[in-house]
Amino acid sequence: xxxxxxxxxxxxxxxxxxxxxxxxxxxxxxxxxxxxxxxxxxxxxxxxxxxxxxxxxxxxxxxxxxxxxxxxxxxxxxxxxxxxxxxxxxxxxxxxxxxxxxxxxxxxxxxxxxxxxxxxxxxxxxxxxxxxxxxxxxxxxxxxxxxxxxxxxxxxxxxxxxxxxxxxxxxxxxxxxxxxxxxxxxxxxxxxxxxxxxxxxxxxxxxxxxxxxxxxxxxxxxxxxxxxxxxxxxxxxxxxxxxxxxxxxxxxxxxxxxxxxxxxxxxxxxxxxxxxxxxxxxxxxxxxxxxxxxxxxxxxxxxxxxxxxxxxxxxxxxxxxxxxxxxxxxxxxxxxxxxxxxxxxxxxxxxxxxxxxxxxxxxxxxxxxxxxxxxxxxxxxxxxxxxxxxxxxxxx
Amino acid sequence: xxxxxxxxxxxxxxxxxxxxxxxxxxxxxxxxxxxxxxxxxxxxxxxxxxxxxxxxxxxxxxxxxxxxxxxxxxxxxxxxxxxxxxxxxxxxxxxxxxxxxxxxxxxxxxxxxxxxxxxxxxxxxxxxxxxxxxxxxxxxxxxxxxxxxxxxxxxxxxxxxxxxxxxxxxxxxxxxxxxxxxxxxxxxxxxxxxxxxxxxxxxxxxxxxxxxxxxxxxxxxxxxxxxxxxxxxxxxxxxxxxxxxxxxxxxxxxxxxxxxxxxxxxxxxxxxxxxxxxxxxxxxxxxxxxxxxxxxxxxxxxxxxxxxxxxxxxxxxxxxxxxxxxxxxxxxxxxxxxxxxxxxxxxxxxxxxxxxxxxxx
Numbered sequence: 001x002x003x004x005x006x007x008x009x010x011x012x013x014x015x016x017x018x019x020x021x022x023x024x025x026x027x028x029x030x031x032x033x034x035x036x037x038x039x040x041x042x043x044x045x046x047x048x049x050x051x052x053x054x055x056x057x058x059x060x061x062x063x064x065x066x067x068x069x070x071x072x073x074x075x076x077x078x079x080x081x082x083x084x085x086x087x088x089x090x091x092x093x094x095x096x097x098x099x100x101x102x103x104x105x106x107x108x109x110x111x112x113x114x115x116x117x118x119x120x121x122x123x124x125x126x127x128x129x130x131x132x133x134x135x136x137x138x139x140x141x142x143x144x145x146x147x148x149x150x151x152x153x154x155x156x157x158x159x160x161x162x163x164x165x166x167x168x169x170x171x172x173x174x175x176x177x178x179x180x181x182x183x184x185x186x187x188x189x190x191x192x193x194x195x196x197x198x199x200x201x202x203x204x205x206x207x208x209x210x211x212x213x214x215x216x217x218x219x220x221x222x223x224x225x226x227x228x229x230x231x232x233x234x235x236x237x238x239x240x241x242x243x244x245x246x247x248x249x250x251x252x253x254x255x256x257x258x259x260x261x262x263x264x265x266x267x268x269x270x271x272x273x274x275x276x277x278x279x280x281x282x283x284x285x286x287x288x289x290x291x292x293x294x295x296x297x298x299x300x301x302x303x304x305x306x307x308x309x310x311x312x313x314x315x316x317x318x319x320x321x322x323x324x325x326x327x328x329x330x331x332x333x334x335x336x337x338x339x340x341x342x343x344x345x346x347x348x349x350x351x352x353x354x355x356x357x358x359x360x361x362x363x364x365x366x367x368x369x370x371x372x373x374x375x376x377x378x379x380x381x382x383x384x385x386x387x388x389x390x391x392x393x394x395x396x
Numbered sequence: 397x398x399x400x401x402x403x404x405x406x407x408x409x410x411x412x413x414x415x416x417x418x419x420x421x422x423x424x425x426x427x428x429x430x431x432x433x434x435x436x437x438x439x440x441x442x443x444x445x446x447x448x449x450x451x452x453x454x455x456x457x458x459x460x461x462x463x464x465x466x467x468x469x470x471x472x473x474x475x476x477x478x479x480x481x482x483x484x485x486x487x488x489x490x491x492x493x494x495x496x497x498x499x500x501x502x503x504x505x506x507x508x509x510x511x512x513x514x515x516x517x518x519x520x521x522x523x524x525x526x527x528x529x530x531x532x533x534x535x536x537x538x539x540x541x542x543x544x545x546x547x548x549x550x551x552x553x554x555x556x557x558x559x560x561x562x563x564x565x566x567x568x569x570x571x572x573x574x575x576x577x578x579x580x581x582x583x584x585x586x587x588x589x590x591x592x593x594x595x596x597x598x599x600x601x602x603x604x605x606x607x608x609x610x611x612x613x614x615x616x617x618x619x620x621x622x623x624x625x626x627x628x629x630x631x632x633x634x635x636x637x638x639x640x641x642x643x644x645x646x647x648x649x650x651x652x653x654x655x656x657x658x659x660x661x662x663x664x665x666x667x668x669x670x671x672x673x674x675x676x677x678x679x680x681x682x683x684x685x686x687x688x689x690x691x692x693x694x695x696x697x698x699x700x701x702x703x704x705x706x707x708x709x710x711x712x713x714x715x716x717x718x719x720x721x722x723x724x725x726x727x728x729x730x731x732x733x734x735x736x737x738x739x740x741x742x743x744x745x746x747x748x749x750x751x752x753x754x755x756x757x
Contacts, residue, residue: 278750282698286673288693309665313665313669366656367654370655375657376641377657378648
């Protein structure tokens, strides 16, 4: 099929079918656009790079991008899931045949809600040290443990879970990856109140919950590898989205905004304030120039080390902008609530900056990654790397 | 814009985007090879110890590669290139600690025409540029031009000690001062790779163009310095990381310690940001974009600050070995510190940056 024929087909299909759909507001949970998404899936547009037997069309990346641009032009959602749908990509790559048949179509249509069950109170930066256990029983596994920092757990049908299935081997090798049904006795979801006084995350207490045999992804004990592909998808999706997770009302950050706040506060003539404001705006600009250069370099085929720097750069930007905004406001920053939106913004930013500097790998872990993967510096020796995890637990 | 006001690379429409990505890479590689061969650390130290601080043979070779005349139009025997190519070449000069008078030459190319431009491109004429009045970044120059004569001192002029010709660049015009109308006092500079001189001027001057071309010349000088700093920052980080991989203490490479590794990661962010800022400024200048003043100011302080930080922390990360004269780390630190003052310090350029933002908002 030529590019023109493809474009004509997609455009015609959209003209015949697309009538608008409700907006999605939650990233997790069942999708209100499910009816439309099912239509997109059945027509083969949801994941056009995938093979036909998996709802795709076996298109090249270039042709799939044509489909994406047609959908974007019509403002119709649902295509490009072969790049963006973390859950469906992970399932397609690693789920058992039986489970794949059941779950992949549901995931493409957003018919099931999903959440991530990775971090634990005792396994944050050292994620491979998880202690949630999955023990083999007739027809599946029994799971007991505690997970944390789970978005959307209260509306999820399944959680992508990592749990320890073998305690006699070193930590990375005894982990398995599951799709755990969330709506069952033994799964208790409790909202987690954040320092920003919001609740975007949950704690999940798991007590003897059941996972059927076919819900294991990858090999038993091969969960760490499955997790790496899932994390890679997650990072690429996060990379496309704006960093910093702000609520809609709190989105007023940016170059002009900080300058404007300084002006409003009557401090734009203070030379020290001008230096601070200039520096924060400069860091922001440098970060977007870095991103632009990285993309250009990738296009030219040179590998780029710059992409890995964005998260670290953004941590500094957000923390410093929080500090500068607070200083601009002076005593006003002591207040909060809807009557004091500027203080609300400054304080929110100052606290929510940790979302970026801790979430998804702390700045310190990020520096390790940059040091080791980009600058090729040797790894820190790990005392528990080649030790059976049961011995590590006993030693603590 | 009249023909005379245009920057050289704009005098001919076909010159604005003269080089493809591949051609630029080839140019950079040929400069890199020549500098690796002729501007190695031993050469740098030899030139540092010399009276003039200038390697004329190497400069002629660079001129042969078209580097001295890169901003001179092809009509005048130059290469007719633009800011993007200049910045790229300056990264190499900075990385190699070259003392070639490239910043002065690039600035002069913006102001000279005809036979003098030809001689500049050939590497035969060394021209120093002294910004005066509102452009005087030192605040210490007191040259007065009146009735076809100039008198006074222009301070901290790069390459003034080897200049055959001085251009006084003021708002009201640009004046050429011939060799017999000035004397140069070479300054005892802290960074021996970048020589500066006080120029004592007393004699006739020739008005060569009006003041409208001065801003362009200063922009090119600032850009060239930013490129030098970005290249230097990346190089100092590179050899520091190499050392951290090899140097062993407590039975392991020091780069495996997070105390060192985290410094390296932070420096990579600084060095890459400086590179982005310098290259962006080059593109903005080449495209004559509306926010080129902001882009230049950003590059000026981002590159200066990044280079100082990389060079400073580079010494720290090496430990004792870098406290010795024999080790090259301090040469970069000296160069970083001199660049951070030349043409105005970071405080000045942050202020100019916010002024550009205010003008836009």
